[in-house]
Amino acid sequence: MARGYTIGIDLGGTNIKGGVCDAEYRLVAQEEIETQADRGPDHVIARMAGLVATLISKAGLSAADIAGVGVGAPGPMSHSAGMIYHAPNLPGFVNVPLRDRMAELTRLPVTLENDANAAAFGEFAAGAGKDVRDMVMLTLGTGIGGGVVLGGQLWRGAFDNAGELGHTIVVPGGRPCPCGQKGCLERYASAHAVAERVREAVQAGEPSSLRAKALAGDDFDARDVLAAQAAGDALARRIWDEACFHLALAAVNIQHSFNPELVVFAGGLIRAGEVLLGRVRAHFEALSWTIAPDRPRLALATLGTDAGTIGAAALARS
Numbered sequence: 625m626a627r628g629y630t631i632g633i634d635l636g637g638t639n640i641k642g643g644v645c646d647a648e649y650r651l652v653a654q655e656e657i658e659t660q661a662d663r664g665p666d667h668v669i670a671r672m673a674g675l676v677a678t679l680i681s682k683a684g685l686s687a688a689d690i691a692g693v694g695v696g697a698p699g700p701m702s703h704s705a706g707m708i709y710h711a712p713n714l715p716g717f718v719n720v721p722l723r724d725r726m727a728e729l730t731r732l733p734v735t736l737e738n739d740a741n742a743a744a745f746g747e748f749a750a751g752a753g754k755d756v757r758d759m760v761m762l763t764l765g766t767g768i769g770g771g772v773v774l775g776g777q778l779w780r781g782a783f784d785n786a787g788e789l790g791h792t793i794v795v796p797g798g799r800p801c802p803c804g805q806k807g808c809l810e811r812y813a814s815a816h817a818v819a820e821r822v823r824e825a826v827q828a829g830e831p832s833s834l835r836a837k838a839l840a841g842d843d844f845d846a847r848d849v850l851a852a853q854a855a856g857d858a859l860a861r862r863i864w865d866e867a868c869f870h871l872a873l874a875a876v877n878i879q880h881s882f883n884p885e886l887v888v889f890a891g892g893l894i895r896a897g898e899v900l901l902g903r904v905r906a907h908f909e910a911l912s913w914t915i916a917p918d919r920p921r922l923a924l925a926t927l928g929t930d931a932g933t934i935g936a937a938a939l940a941r942s
Contacts, residue, residue: 632937696742744771746935
C-alpha cells in the first residue's frame with residue numbers, strides 16, 4: 625500500500641492525543657493517553673512512540689503506510705532544529721531534541737511544530753479555513769495562542785516563533801504578563817484574564833452578583849462570567865465586552881499586518897458562540913478603516929479539540 629496516511633500527535637501536560645489521517649485529513653483512528661510528565665522527557669517520548677505504534681495497529685495499517693508523524697508541542701521551540709527549548713508544563717523539557725528522538729524510536733520521518741501553529745494549520749486544512757489560502761487563528765484558552773497561514777503555508781518567521789499573537793501589546797504599559805511584557809492581548813481577552821479581572825474588580829469593591837463566589841476561593845472561571853453577564857450583571861457584562869473589544873482590536877491589527885481572508889477564533893471561550901463572535905464583529909466594524917474593502921471574515925473554529933491532531937498530521941504531509 626502507498627504511504628497515504630500521516631499521524632498527528634498533540635502533546636499536552638496532562639494528556640497526549642494522537643490520530644491517523646488519510647490524504648483528505650479525515651481521522652481514521654484516534655487514541656488518548658496520560659502524559660505522565662512528572663517522569664521526565666525520555667519517558668514521555670517513549671509513550672509518544674508507543675502511541676504511534678498503537679495508532680498504526682488500531683487503523684489496520686503498517687509502518688509502510690505512514691508517510692510521516694507530526695508532533696504539536698507546547699513551549700518555545702525551533703521547528704527547523706526539531707528542538708523544544710522550554711515547555712513549562714512538561715518537567716525537564718529544556719533543550720530536548722524531540723524530533724530526532726521520536727524519529728529514532730518510530731523509524732518514521734517526524735516534524736515538530738508549536739501546538740498553536742499545529743491547531744491553526746488543522747483548521748486551515750480541514751476546518752473553518754479549508755476554502756481559503758490566507759488565514760490567521762487566535763486560540764482563546766488559559767492564554768492566547770495563534771497561528772498564521774499565508775499562501776497555504778504556515779508562517780514561522782526568521783526565528784521559528786511567528787504567530788505569538790497573544791503577546792501583541794494592546795494596552796501600552798498595561799497589565800504585567802508572565803512573558804515579561806506589559807499589556808499583552810492574553811492579559812485582557814483570554815479565559816483566565818476574563819475571570820481574573822472580574823475577581824479583582826470584586827475585591828476592589830465593585831458590586832456584582834458574582835461577589836460571593838469570586839471572594840470564596842471556589843472554582844471561578846470565564847463560564848461564571850459569561851452566565852452572569854447573560855443574567856444582566858453589569859460588572860460581568862463590562863469585562864466581557866472589554867475582552868471582545870480587545871479581540872476586535874487584535875483582528876484589526878491582523879487585518880493590516882497579514883491581510884488574510886479569514887480570522888478564526890478557537891479555544892474554550894468560543895463555547896459562548898454568538899455572544900462572543902457578535903460582540904467582536906460589532907467592535908471590529910467600528911474600529912476598522914473604511915478606505916479599502918479588505919476586511920477579513922471573522923469566524924469560529926469547527927474542529928474542536930481535534931484541530932491539533934489533524935494539524936500535526938497535515939504538517940507531516942506538507
